[in-house]
Amino acid sequence: DFEASFIRLIDKVTNGSRIEINQTGTTLYYQPGLLYGGSLEHDCSPSRGIGYYLESLLCLAPFMKHPLKIVLRGVTNDQVDPSVDILKATALPLLKRFGIDGESLEIKINRRGMPPKGGGEIVFACPVKKVLQPLQLTDPGKIKRIRGTAYSVRVSPQMANRIVESARSILNKFLPDIYIYTDHMKGVSSGKSPGFGLSLVAETINGTFLSAELASNPQGQGAAVLPEELGQNCAKLLLEEIYRGGCVDSTNQSLALLLMTLGQQDVSKVLLGPLSPYTIEFLRHLRSFFQIMFKIETKSPEEEEHKGGAKVLMTCVGVGFSNLSKTIR
């Protein structure tokens, strides 16, 4: 279902690609076309969050022919996929590190939609780039502030405040500079299903972002979640993420690695936390597609250093990819 929607999305952003699916839906023939971009709209399937679609768009968007500006409709926050809030807070600064910059790079949340019915809407815009800059990101720096968004749609606005209180109670032990916005959507912009959740982002002095999030159970599935509990759990998740550490948080590892691979033929380095299974799989794909292997070095924490767990230093030489669809005048 969501795969079909994804294929349709890919078809929209490309030009000249051929997609054939057989009758039973077991085989897919895909002949890639040219990334075209432009102003588009897409209705995502509510069975997965918009994050699922947005993640792949983040990988593709810098290499379009025309700057991409796409309206995605569906579930903005759910329990499975990285939410739009998180991607907005962490993936965009990461893209900027690669030289993908400009005022048009943004994600805007017009409406929030929670599972199961969705009804959210976001706008994602990204400029195009010819080549990417190599990345040297080996020092995450220290966390200077924690920001977050507690959202609640179609439930009492008090929920968000309760989440904030509980999350702060944990995080305040570490850092005073915490600010969690409460975002209560009303009316049309609140989507079709009730729900609430929290996303937290920790920013370091070197400008790297680590994030964690949690959302309430969708309506009619599972037990009801107390907002206090959710806030505390989410704060703990953030601490866990900080414990893992690295310059790129765990959801964006693959994005960072992909963009490093697609860079110029220069050495790129990035310090990551432990590789997630998804990233490992992604690395294998990178090797089969680009014949590229990363040099993986483990940095285990030294004694007397309270900086969380072991880190991984990934190094690679880019393949020298350049945007072939961008027109020159």
Place this chain on the structure above:
Amino acid sequence: MGKAPEQEEEDARRRNPRAFAVQSAVRMARTFHRTQDLKTKKHHIPVVDRTPLEPPPVVVVVVGPPKVGKSTLIRCLIRNFTRQKLVEIRGPVTIVSGKKRRLTIIECGCDINTMIDLAKVADLVLMLIDASFGFEMETFEFLNICQVHGFPKIMGVLTHLDTFKNNKQLKKTKKKLKHRFWTEVYPGAKLFYLSGMVHGEYQKQEIHNLGRFISVMKFRPLTWQTSHPYVLADRMEDLTNPEDVRINPKCDRKISLYGYLRGAHLKNKSQIHMPGVGDFTVSDVSFLPDPCALPEQQKKRSLNEKEKLVYAPLSGVGGIVYDKDAVYIDLGGSHAHENEEEEVRPNHELVQSLISTHSTIDAKMASSKVSLFMDSRPLDSEDIERQEFVMPKEERAVDVKTGRVRRKAIFDEEKENHDAVSDEEDDQEEEEMSEDGSDGDDEDDAEEESDREILGEEVVVGSAKRLKREVTKEEAVNELPAFADSDDDLEVSSEGEGKTAPEESDMEGEDSEEQESYENESSDSEFEGVRKGVTKSEQYEINREDEEMRSQISCHNLKKKAVLTTDSGNCTAEEASESEVENSSMEEGGDDEGSHGESEVDALDGKGFRQTREKKMGSVKQTELKAVEDEEDDDVENLLKEEEEYEEKIDFSADTAGALKWKEDLTQKAAQVFLRQQQSTPNLRKLVYGTVAEDEDRESENEDDELGGLFRVSRPDKETKQKANALDCSKFLIEKPQDWDLEEVMSSIRDCFVTGKWEEDKDAAKLLEEDEELYGDFEDLETGVVHKGKPAAEGDESGSEQEEKEGKMSKAEAEEEEKKKERMDKKRKLKEMFDAEYDEGDATYFDDLKEEMHRQAQLNRAEFEDQDDETRVQYEGFRPGMYVRLEIDNVPCEFVLNFDPHYPIILGGLGNSEGNVGYVQLRLKKHRWYKKILKTRDPLILSLGWRRFQTIPMFYIEDHNGRHRLLKYTPQHMHCGATFWGPITPQGTGFLAVQSVSGTTPDFRIAATGVVLDLDKSITIVKKLKLTGFPFKIFKNTSFIKGMFNSQLEVAKFEGAAIRTVSGIRGQIKKALRAPAGAFRATFEDKLLMSDIVFVRTWYPVSIPAFYNPVTSLLQPAGEKDSWRGMKTTGQLRQERGIKLKQNKDSLYKPIVREKRHFNKLHIPKALQKALPFKNKPKNLEKKGKTPRDQWRPAVIREPHERRISALITALSTVNNYKMKKAKVKHRQQLKEYLKVKQKEEEQKLKRQKEAKKKIYRMLGQREKKRQKSSLKGSSEGDKSM
């Protein structure tokens, strides 16, 4: 000396400041502007310098029209650099030209294909020009080709200067040619003069100078070349299975090509293009030792003789010479022999010969071989001889294993060499003779030996003579397939290794050959299994086999086998770990026994099953190259290691459990854990990349490739399976969150926050302190407070405190150190500050950018510096500068059959999507020297990227509204767009077009040049289409039009479209009519006539023919390589077939005949006439034109008398007239004179008056003066002026 003028200037400045002031602000501004302009003009966009530390040889292309002296020049250059004379030059010649530079010299013929290909890879072009003739078309063509494909350095060389007898003429020609050359290349481009020949060669001094110029030249990186890997192949070999060739001589071939890699990093299995052949995927790449290496130590001033290497396998230096159907092995000239002698000699000749290998069929093999030899005891001739005797007749086996006929020859050579060396290097002539003799003798023996011992070293060893050994082609090919795939390579090498282990070979005895073949097979399957990780069952089987063999040795192992199998079956970590524990404990006992048993088995000999076991052992053994230790022990250890690793794979959590299996001791366990942590890097990599990542070191990898390999492969597979079913999500879910309420857990990340502890060098307090020290005392002037810097001792104290805590070190020493460090730090800081202060002013954006690029370049170099080549290749691909061997499958047989070394073979690497085809938009301009214009839809040969191909471009021009309108022909002196269906090439790439690549024409051949603008999968070119119709009913402004469309539907599509009549009345299509199909109602701004023609202007998208035909000039038979003909243009076809174009009569031009315009008379009605005023009334003049006869007046006829009177009167009047005229003239004259006189008088009069006035005024003035003098002081000046 320098100071004096300065001083003077200073003085001058002081003396006369105005002279040095700004005269004109505008001018000043202008000069400033100009200097800035000049400065910025020199800037190039900084690029990251990606040249490797050891760059590939510089490609020097020698170009020129025929008979200009290209080959002579190359020969002279080679001789200049290497003191060696090459008789025939074919293909590229690589030479060492200096301490840091090598050159690859290649000659470029006049074939336009060759010129295009070589222009793409050239770093330096030596452009030969026949001075006695002047420039030729080829020169200009080549220059234009260069311009399009990135401009390499071009140096002109004038030859045939000795043909000039007249010195003045010579000078004039030189100057003329120089200036023309400058306009083409750049002003000041270097032009060399080669005057005269001496004994068929250029003068030594001149060549020497030229050589020096070449070897110090600097090159600017060219975009295309630096972004693509490419190889200028200097050797080609056919690896096809001879059987296939026998069955089908036209079958696709598998070839290997050799050459230096240039440009960018090359990845294995990447796509390449061979210009003139086509696109291929590299099936295998490997790097070989450099056949023409730079000297190692750089201290010396110049190269000594042995380092002046030359490498040109295609022309028979340091390699093999090809002939129609035979292979000649060249054993080097005298020079090679010298090399040999001067080489640092290892203690054994054979080893030496192997090391000094210049060109190997497969150096990987060779190297492994060498290492083996080095490690084990070196083989000596006795050994060889013995082996010869041991197996004298194994010719069939030889065939299976592919008789290395070539190798054999070498082997002979080596032996001979060995002989020769032992003979204390006798006279070379004599040696030749002996060689020849021995050659004949040893031939049989050698065949067997070679395939056992030496794996393909056509070493340029010893002997001075170039030994030709003719072998039938079939045989030559026969031997090749052994190297077909790397698997085999490995096997063969391992096999060889196994054999060299002396006990092995002894034991195996007579039927070792057979065994080996078995071994090959078995190991083959194993390898395959490992590679692909296909079927686990197979692997288990092998596993089991292994175990079974073991079981025969000891009963313990039987148990273990069972355990192991269950192991592999299970996936859960706990179980596995448990079983591991058991296993390990059992093994503890079993290992020793096993080793005993094995040694026993060793003692026993000759039984079949044992032999098979032996094989297994051997294969395990082979992999561990360090056969120093006891075999059995190693084996067991291997197993253990494998198991351990397997464990790690299964679960990290099981680590501790796994540690148990090794040794029960607790301390040992701890050590183990630590060790594992250390090893976690490769483990992580293995986890990610599986077995194929044999990077750390081949040997360790191979050690456990049997068991460990299996597990490692299967793991990722399982994972992927799980993955496939699982949700595809990038979120990293936490299975076991830590309890963040606990204090110690919390403290584990305490330092990640700004509130935590900082590092020494970043601690703010510390920094502040340091700063304070630096600046020391300062007084706040406003408040008058004196701030005192902390005495340094305080800082020391704090430092020493720490030290005290840490331990009791010798305090004084430490303090000393500390102080020293501090001082250094201080100094450094001051320096940095100073630098910052003074450099900041100059640092521009450009400098910053450059700095950044420089930093990146350094990082690039440093990152993989310390790793060995094998590992580096894994990470970054094959780097430029390496000598690589590329295997390519499915090459058309014509390439091999019609191989001609005179034509360059280039392997151009393609980027990621450059292998695809699509629509490419170009900006194109017809070359101004090309005589004809180009027609849309005529096939054209483009050279774009690496490729040369024929395609059908469509020309278009962009209208103001962005529409791409199709053109029928290219415009004359303007750019136009072009779109074709062809290979995707990055934007900004230049291209050139030619109409045909075959033959030579006196005209300029390059038809057009341009650049790629855009790549697309859809087309935007449109063509104008006018639809016409006729009115069949006209109302006031509305008309019904028919004949424009055929159906209502068509009309509906065009509703609202603007239409127009030929006379210019505009209108709009309104709605379709029912009655005649396709008719419609339209409104116009005026009433139409029935004779009007109505038309609508539409744009029709043009489809582009998907025609893409690579120019396969290298597949042409020898001698016809420049005669490739592709698709013909319609014009050519018509001309050939004599088909006249049928012309439309209407479109012929005819003389325009204009009928005289006839206007009717203006008719004014009578009533109107009456009403008109008289003035405007039509006057009917013609009415009274005719006078009646009666009103005619009669003519006057004079009388004779009257006639005379009248004649007289006329005569008189004439006279009178004349007189009057004369008088008039006279009168005028008089008047003039009178006026003159009068004027003179007037002038006189005026003059007099003036004089008088003057006098009077003077008098007056004097009087005045006097008066003034008398009254006051006189002003003298006023009078003086008078």
